[in-house]
Amino acid sequence: ARERFLEAFGQIRTYFIEVFRTLFSDEDACDLQLVDPKQPLDSQIHIIAQPKGKKPLSINQLSGGEKSLTATALLFAIFLYKPAPFCIFDEVDAPLDDNNIDKFNRMIKQFSRQSQFVIVTHNKKTMETIDIIYGITMLEQGVSRVIPVDFRSLSMSQ
């Protein structure tokens, strides 16, 4: 079990570095470490993130958006290691600036060829990445309805 965990950990760490560099920039440093390498099955996990030449004392010193993007990179690395058939994002783009939203969405677009993505968002830029949009509304107070808003991929194939 220890071997299996260490092997998974190593692979996830590799994906994490790759995704982090995609979302931030190629020369940015980051790492995923076991706090206690002698006890891999119990050890806490340490995240190191140094975007854009910064040297934060810990991940907590980063900004709201930078922290969010770092955590998302880790979640994504786990997803890449063991892809689930679908992946759901509920407004994870809320703390991100336009530039980061672009990078994030481009990455989703790329991976959407292998997995299905379901994205809940308020952001107009994110909506441009979406193939089919469902609008949820409450025409009658307190009762949710679904309205298909946009069938661009279907209408294009007609």
Add this chain to the structure above:
Amino acid sequence: ARERFLEAFGQIRTYFIEVFRTLFSDEDACDLQLVDPKQPLDSQIHIIAQPKGKKPLSINQLSGGEKSLTATALLFAIFLYKPAPFCIFDEVDAPLDDNNIDKFNRMIKQFSRQSQFVIVTHNKKTMETIDIIYGITMLEQGVSRVIPVDFRSLSMSQ
């Protein structure tokens, strides 16, 4: 001290209902209550919010954006009761949809005649409410600089 607290509480409650109705709609119900009216100086404070005809079992059942707007209404009610010379908002518009951002900004615009407001935001609609914008940037990695981005109120008065 008890009298003074009850009097402040009553007034803040009145403002809360007023602000809540401005941010949601006139016919929406809300309330601010002392959990234990016999012990006003120690009692916890209960928030009731029923936007758009909904009957949530507690404030926790509301959506992310609705909760945010309700808490903001309370903060604002306290601010109205005892106005500070300035009021600072750091990205409180992040969970809000376009419609709620409009209402929120219109309210800020109205109160900005009596108090100064400083708003940190990523949102384009919010930026339209702002009179003077400072852009913060890191031209040199890790070092923040300030660039005045827009002096529309100054340029209009020239």
Add this chain to the structure above:
Amino acid sequence: MKLKTIEIKGFKSFGDKVSLQFIDGVTGIVGPNGCGKSNVVDALRWVLGEQKTRMLRSEKMENVIFNGSKKRRQASMAEVHICFENTTGLLPVEYREVTISRRLYRTGESEYMLNGVNCRLRDISTLLMNTGVGSDSYAIMELRMIEDILSDKDNSRRLLLEEAA
């Protein structure tokens, strides 16, 4: 394994039955604050077996049943059906399509079904094991989960990695 449709009735704000179809690629869910978007995500977690009320933003399980509005009475039951296409044979059954259903009655009774046949929650958990899909899935990402990762609350980072390992 592909997500095909989800059907929701009597669950949270879905007083009337709604259904969504999922496509290959990116499906989006949009709408104003409070219209029910996160409730769709909750419905997905719930039908896949979520038992932690905290993950469903509720104090007790009964609270996921539509509790009415000004003009409507509450529902007596919540039900969600989710349909998968068993494309990769990942699901250990002979069917080409698999529908998982869950019902909760106000009386407290619970029902689970696989392709319309009554079963137990553990039959569903067993079916979904190793598919990466389950109530605890790291495939459902929301801001609260991001905060847990950042604060490493209750050693959440390690739990997340263990689940994938």
Add this chain to the structure above:
Amino acid sequence: MKLKTIEIKGFKSFGDKVSLQFIDGVTGIVGPNGCGKSNVVDALRWVLGEQKTRMLRSEKMENVIFNGSKKRRQASMAEVHICFENTTGLLPVEYREVTISRRLYRTGESEYMLNGVNCRLRDISTLLMNTGVGSDSYAIMELRMIEDILSDKDNSRRLLLEEAA
């Protein structure tokens, strides 16, 4: 009482001195993730006397001093000056303008000043009492504060109301 200017140097990401002027009406602060917007808000809290490192998103007070970057050495001191116009005579001093300053050296030494004259932290707290401005001010609203209100963490709602009452 009106906010006029803030000057920040060596505090958090402000390796070089920056200053902002505030106007009547609405002043906006924009920029990409991580550029330093919330750091401006932190600087404001700090110069008004904030002692809780948690409110400054730091583990210890020393962490608010600019700790350098790839190309720059760390600063030996953080300093912030904030200038108010005493329009309403709310501040109990004869001056028309009041400047509050705070410095922290890496050695751990702290300095506070009122209009350039060394003073103690409590002189500043006394000055600001009843103005609604202070390190604990409900006038500084951010998402974390909204979450505290919603969860009523440590009876935060009552504390907030007490501060205004």
